[in-house]
Amino acid sequence: MRAGELLALLGPSGSGKTTLLRVIAGLELPDRGRIIFGGDDATRLPVQERAVGFVFQHYALFKHMSVAENIAYGLNARKRPGRPDKAEIKRRVGDLLDLIKLSGFADRYPSQLSGGQRQRVALARALAVEPRVLLLDEPFGALDAQVRKDLRRWLREIHDRTGQTTIFVTHDQDEALELSDRVAVLDKGRLAQVGTPDEVQEAPASATVLKFLGDTIEVEAIAEGGRVFVNGRPTPVAAPPGLVGPVKLYARPWQLRFAEPEHAHVEGVVRTSYRTQGRQRIEVDRAEGKTVVVEAANSARLAAGRPVGLQIVGGHVFAD
Amino acid sequence: MSEAAALPRVSPQPAVATEGRPVRWVLTALAIGFLALFLVLPLITVFAQAFAKGWDAYRAAFDEPDARSAIRLTLTVAAIAVPFNLVFGVAASWAIAKFEFVGKNLLVTLIDLPFSVSPVVSGLIYVLLFGAQGLLGPWLLANDIQIIFALPGIVLATIFVTFPFVARQLIPLMQEQGNAEEEAALTLGASGWHVFRTVTLPNIRWALLYSVLLCNARAMGEFGAVAVVSGHIRGLTNTIPLHVEILYNEYNFVASFAVASVLASLALVTLVIKSGLEWRYSDELAAGARRH
C-alpha cells in the first residue's frame, strides 16, 4: 500500500475482503499475520488508536445525532489536551460539509437524508479525525445505479483533491477498475494479485482473477512449442514458456468471432441474441452443452437455432 | 410479561378481505363486552368501594401509622429492587446482545425463569435458604443477621420476581440494532464508556424507561412472594399489598380498598405512560414483542 493511493480490494462475496478491511481497522483480530502502518506494527493497537477512518456499508450513522453532531463525534470523543475547542470543531465540520456539498444540512437527522447523502455524511465523519488511512466497505453497495455512478466520480475527485490514502472494498469489477490506482484481487482469503487496473486486465495472475474480472469462455486446449491449439487448429494466443500439454484457454466475449466451420475452434447453435448499449450479444449453446456469450459489433440479427462456428482471436492460457 | 405490541392503524380493506358489517359489529361488541366485564369492572369496583363511605373515610385510611409505614416500606423496596434490576438488565443485555458466545440461549432461558415460577414458590426458596430452618439459617442466627421476616428478604423476593423485566425488553432491541454504530464510534477514537454513554444508551433509552416502568409497577404490587417472606409484622414488614390484605381480612373494606386504590392508580398511570411510549416509539419497543 502506497501513501496517497486509492486501492480497491476486489473479490467475490466470501473472499474475505470485508474481513481484511475490518482487520486493518482493528475491528477484528487476525488469526495470523501483522498489520503495519508506515513502518509501525499496529497489529496489537486497539481500534481507537489506529487513526483509521472507516465508512461502513450501511453507514452506521448515529440515528439520534444531527449531521453536524455525527461529523463532530470523533473530535468530541478525544481526551482533553488533544481535543480542538468548540469553535475549531465547528469550523472543521463546516469545511467537511462544504466538501461533501451538504452545507445546508447540518441540523438534519440521518433519517431525513437520502442514501447518497448518508453515504457522504459517513465519509465526512470518517475524514474528520484526519485518518492515516480511509477504509470504505462496499461504499456504493446500498445505492441505486444512477447515484452510484455520480458518487463514484465524486469519490475520485475527493481523493484527488485530498490525497487521502484510501482502501475500498467492492465486488463490482467495473467499480474497482474505474476508480482505483491499484487493484488487489482476493480469492478465498488469499491475495491473488495486486496491480494497476491495466496490469490485472492484461496479465491476470491466475484463471480465478481472470474469470472474476469479466465474462469468459473456457475451452480445452493443447499447448505446444509456444502456441496454443484448440480443436486441432492453431490460435493466435501465445503459450507462456514451459507450458506444454493440455491447458485451459480463457477468452472474453469480444475475443470471439464468427467463422466458417473450417476455421472454427468452437461450434454451436444460436440460442438467442440481443442488443445492449450499441453492441450485440449472442448466446451460443456449445455442442458439449455449455452456453457462451459472444460480443460483436452490430450486425444482422442471428436467428435462434442457427448453427455457427466461433474463432478465438485472443485470450489467456493457464495450466489445467 | 412485558410485551410491547405496537398497535398499527387499521388500513382500509377490500370487502373480500374482511367480514361482513353485522359480523364485525357483533364480534366487536362481544370483545368489548368481555373486556368490560372481566377487566374494567374490577378496576371501577376498587375506586367505588374506596369512596363508598365518602372522602373522609377514604382519607382516614391513610392516617393510620401502619398504612404510612406500609407505603414507606414499599417505596424503599422499589427504590432498591428497581435500580438493581436496571443495572442487571443493562449488563445482561450488553453481554448477550453485543457478543457471540456458546450457551447464550441457555442464559436467556435462565434469566426468563423467574417469570415461570409461582410467586409463592419465589418466596419459599428464600425461606429455604435464609429462614431459621434454612440452609444458611443457623449461620445467620449465630451472626445475628435477619433476612427472612425483614427488609432484606422482601427486597430479595421482589428482585427475583422482577428479575427479567429490563433484560428481556433490551436484549431483542439491542440484537436488532447490532454493533455497527458502536464500531463506528470506536473507529472514531471513542473509549468504551464514551461509546456506551453517547451511542448505546440514547438508542435504548425509551425501551429502558418502558421496562423500568413495568418493573416498578410489579415491584410495588408484588404480593405472593412478599407474603411468604415478610411474616406480616404490622408496621414493620408490611408492604402496601400486604396491608390491603390485612385490612380486607379484618372486614375493614373501605380502608382496604382505599389503600388498594393507590396501587390501582399507579397501575393506571403505568398503563397510560406505557401506551404513550408504545404509540410514540413503536419501532424500538416492538423488538421486545417479536420475541415470542
Added chain:
Amino acid sequence: MPEPLRPRRRLMQPSVIPGFGLAFGYMLTCLGLIVLLPLAALVARASGLGLSGIWEVATDPRVAAALKVSFGISILAALTASTFGFLVAWVLTRYDFPGRRVVDAVVDLPFALPTAVAGIALASLYAPNGLVGAQLAKLGIQAAYTPLGIYIAMVFIGLPFAVRTVQPLIVEIDREIEEASATLGADRLHTLTRVILPPLIPAVLTGFALAFARGVGEYGSIIFIAGNLPYVSEIAPLLIVIKLSEFDYKGACAIAVIMLAISFATLLAINLIQAWSRRRFGYV
C-alpha cells in the same frame, strides 16, 4: 497477508466491543445469587425427600385435591382466555372503532394491577351481595368462594398473555393471501379457517401455555375470591403457604417442586411449539 480464513469452533468470538468481562461477570453473579442459588436450595431440600417422599405428600388427599383444583381449573381458564383472547386480538387489529387505542391499553390491566388489588376487587364484585354476584345469585349461581371464582380470577390474569401472543402475528398477516384466497373462489369463512387460522395455531398454543402456567402459580388474585375450602376450593400455592406457617417444610417443598416441574414442562412445551412453528411456518 491474511492466512486462509478458517471458521474455528470457539467458546467466544473475539470482539473489539469492550466490556464483555465486566458485563458478563456481573450478569452471571446476579443470576447465580438471585435465581440459581435459591432454586438450587429448593431442589436440594426436595431431593432430600426423595421421589417416594414427594409422592407421599402429593398423594395426601388434601394436597391431591389442591393440585387437582389448580391444574384442572387453570386448564379451563386458559381455554377461555385463549378463545376470547383471540377474539379480542382480532377485533383490535382488524376493526376500526372509536376508543380502539384505549381498549388496547385495557388489555394490559392484569399485568399492571397488583394481584392483591385484583383479588379483593373480584371478590367483592362476585360476592353474593356484589354487583355481579347478586345477578348470578338470582340465577342460582354462586361464583365467589367456589371453584367458579377461581376460574374467573384465572381468566382475568391469563387474558393478556393470550391476546399479546397472537396479536403481533395477526398484524403481520399478509393481506394479499386473503385476497388470493378470495380470487380463487373461497368464501370468507373458508379463507379464515383454511388460510388465516392455521399459521396462527402455534401462537394460540403458546398463549394458552403461558396463561395456563400463570394460572397454576397464581396466588394473590385467587385467594380472596376462592373461599379456600379444603378439598373444594383450595389451590396448591395457598397450601404451600399453609404448610409453611405450620413449619411443615417437607410438605411445602414437595408441593413447590411439583409446581416447579410443571412450570418447566410448560416452558419446554412452549419451546417445542416454537421450534415446530419455526420449521413449519418460518417464524415464531
